[in-house]
Amino acid sequence: MSKIPSKPEILDWIAENPTLTAKRDIAKAFGIKGAARIDLKRVLKELEAEGHLEKRKRSYQDPDRLPPVSVLQVTGPDKDGDLFAKPMEWQGEGVEPVVLVIPRASDPALGAGDRILARLTLVQAQDHHYEARLIRRIGANPQRVLGIFRKTTEGGRIVPIDKGSDKEWWVPGDATHGAKDGELVEAEQAGPKARMGSPRARIVERLGDPSAPKAVSLIAIHQHGIPDDFPDDVMAQADAAKPVGLKGREDLRDLPLITIDPSDARDHDDACYAHADEDPKNEGGHVVWVAIADVAAYVTPGSALDREARKRGNSTYFPDRVVPMLPDRLSGDLCSLHEGVPRACIAVRMVLDAAGNKIGHSFHRGLMRSPASLHYEEVQDAIDGAPNDRTGPLLDAVLKPIYAAYAALKAARAERQPLDLDLPERRIELDKDGTVKSVNFKDRLDAHRLIEEFMVLANVAAA
CATH class of the missing domain: 2.40.50 (OB fold (Dihydrolipoamide Acetyltransferase, E2P))
Structure with a gap:
C-alpha cells in the first residue's frame, strides 16, 4: 500500500496492534516508504493534536481505552x-x-x-x-449458599453443605434454574423470609453431581470455612473506590514497566524495567526498576477493607478458582497493573555495579502505565530468537536490558553462593468439565528466575 492511510485506518491499526505503535511500525504496516513518511508524520501529528492519540516517547497510543x-x-x-x-x-x-x-x-x-x-x-x-x-x-451483595437441591411440588429447598448451618432455603418454582433433585447448586438470597421463616433463594448456578470435579473446590471452601463472600460495608468501600490521579505522585508513565506472569494470570501485581546505567562512575552497571500495585492507596488502616483483608490473610487458590483477599474491584482492577491503563504504584529504583552488586536504591510513589502484559514463555521465546508481534517491538529496548541486568545479578549470586532451592512446580490442567486432565511439572525458564531475582532484590532494598 503506497497511499497514506486515512485517520480511521490508523486508529484501527493502533487499536488492533497495541505493541506495534512506533511510527516505523505504522509505516511498515501500510507500506509507506521514502518521502511518504513525511505525510504519515503529519497525519499522526494531526491525530495527536485532535486528542485521538498521545505520543509516549517513540510510540503512539490511543488514550481512549477502558481498563479490562x-x-x-x-x-x-x-x-x-x-x-x-x-x-x-x-x-x-x-x-x-x-x-x-x-x-x-x-x-x-x-x-x-x-x-x-x-x-x-x-x-x-x-x-x-x-x-x-x-x-x-454493584450495590447488590446478596448472601449466598451452597447446598443440595431437593425438589418439591412448589419449587424446592436447598440443604446447605455447611456443617454449622441447620436452616434450609426455600426456592420458588420460577427460581430453580432447571435444577434437578439431588444436584449441588449455588444460590443467592432473593427476597424476605417466607414459608415458616426460611430464607427465599434463587439458584444462580447448577453444579451437578456433588462428587463431580467442579464441585470439589466449592465444597472445600465451605467445609474449611474459607470466606468466599464479602460483608456489605467491605463491598461498599471497594465499589466507591476511584482510580487515583497524579497528585502527590511521580509520573512514571514513560517508563516501559512490563508485567511478566503465567499465561493464565488474572491480575498483575508487579512490573519491571531495566537499562544500562549512564553514570560514567558506574561503567557497565545497570539500573533496575521494580513496581508493585499501591494497594495502600485504597486499603487504608482500620478501614472495613483493611479489617477483612487482615482476617483473610491471603488469597486462596484452587485449580479452577480463586478466593481473593480483596474484592474484584480492587484485586482484579484498580490494584492490578493492566496493560495500557494508569495505575498507582510503589516503585524502587536500584543501581547495580558491573558485578551485579546493589550499590544504591530509592523508593518512589508513582503513577505508571504498563506497555505490555506478557507471559513467561513468550518472553523467553523472544530472547531465544523467536519474538512474536507483542514481544518483537520490545525486544531491544526492554527485554534484552532486563536480561542483561539479570545476568549481572546471577553472577553476583554465584559469587555469594547462597542456598539455591530450584524446586519443580506442578501445574494442574483441567478440561472444560473440571476433570483433571494432567499434572505436569512446569518448565523452569530464565524468565521465571529473572522475576524471582528482581523481587528478591526489591525486598532486600525494602529491608
Whole structure:
C-alpha cells in the first residue's frame, strides 16, 4: 500500500496492534516508504493534536481505552432487546465508548441505572466498542449458599453443605434454574423470609453431581470455612473506590514497566524495567526498576477493607478458582497493573555495579502505565530468537536490558553462593468439565528466575 492511510485506518491499526505503535511500525504496516513518511508524520501529528492519540516517547497510543475490568452503568435495552452500558470512569477526550452487555443465563436481571463491575473485550462493531461480561452488580451483595437441591411440588429447598448451618432455603418454582433433585447448586438470597421463616433463594448456578470435579473446590471452601463472600460495608468501600490521579505522585508513565506472569494470570501485581546505567562512575552497571500495585492507596488502616483483608490473610487458590483477599474491584482492577491503563504504584529504583552488586536504591510513589502484559514463555521465546508481534517491538529496548541486568545479578549470586532451592512446580490442567486432565511439572525458564531475582532484590532494598 503506497497511499497514506486515512485517520480511521490508523486508529484501527493502533487499536488492533497495541505493541506495534512506533511510527516505523505504522509505516511498515501500510507500506509507506521514502518521502511518504513525511505525510504519515503529519497525519499522526494531526491525530495527536485532535486528542485521538498521545505520543509516549517513540510510540503512539490511543488514550481512549477502558481498563479490562471496569465499572459500568446500564443505560437500558434498545429496541432489539440488547443491553447497553456506559463507563463510569471515562477519562478519554474522544467519543464515550458504547458497551454491549452479554448476559449469561445465571446473571441477575439488569435494568437502566444499575451499576455493574464487568470484564471488557475490545471489539470492532458498528454499534458498540466493547463487549462486557458481568462480574457482579454493584450495590447488590446478596448472601449466598451452597447446598443440595431437593425438589418439591412448589419449587424446592436447598440443604446447605455447611456443617454449622441447620436452616434450609426455600426456592420458588420460577427460581430453580432447571435444577434437578439431588444436584449441588449455588444460590443467592432473593427476597424476605417466607414459608415458616426460611430464607427465599434463587439458584444462580447448577453444579451437578456433588462428587463431580467442579464441585470439589466449592465444597472445600465451605467445609474449611474459607470466606468466599464479602460483608456489605467491605463491598461498599471497594465499589466507591476511584482510580487515583497524579497528585502527590511521580509520573512514571514513560517508563516501559512490563508485567511478566503465567499465561493464565488474572491480575498483575508487579512490573519491571531495566537499562544500562549512564553514570560514567558506574561503567557497565545497570539500573533496575521494580513496581508493585499501591494497594495502600485504597486499603487504608482500620478501614472495613483493611479489617477483612487482615482476617483473610491471603488469597486462596484452587485449580479452577480463586478466593481473593480483596474484592474484584480492587484485586482484579484498580490494584492490578493492566496493560495500557494508569495505575498507582510503589516503585524502587536500584543501581547495580558491573558485578551485579546493589550499590544504591530509592523508593518512589508513582503513577505508571504498563506497555505490555506478557507471559513467561513468550518472553523467553523472544530472547531465544523467536519474538512474536507483542514481544518483537520490545525486544531491544526492554527485554534484552532486563536480561542483561539479570545476568549481572546471577553472577553476583554465584559469587555469594547462597542456598539455591530450584524446586519443580506442578501445574494442574483441567478440561472444560473440571476433570483433571494432567499434572505436569512446569518448565523452569530464565524468565521465571529473572522475576524471582528482581523481587528478591526489591525486598532486600525494602529491608
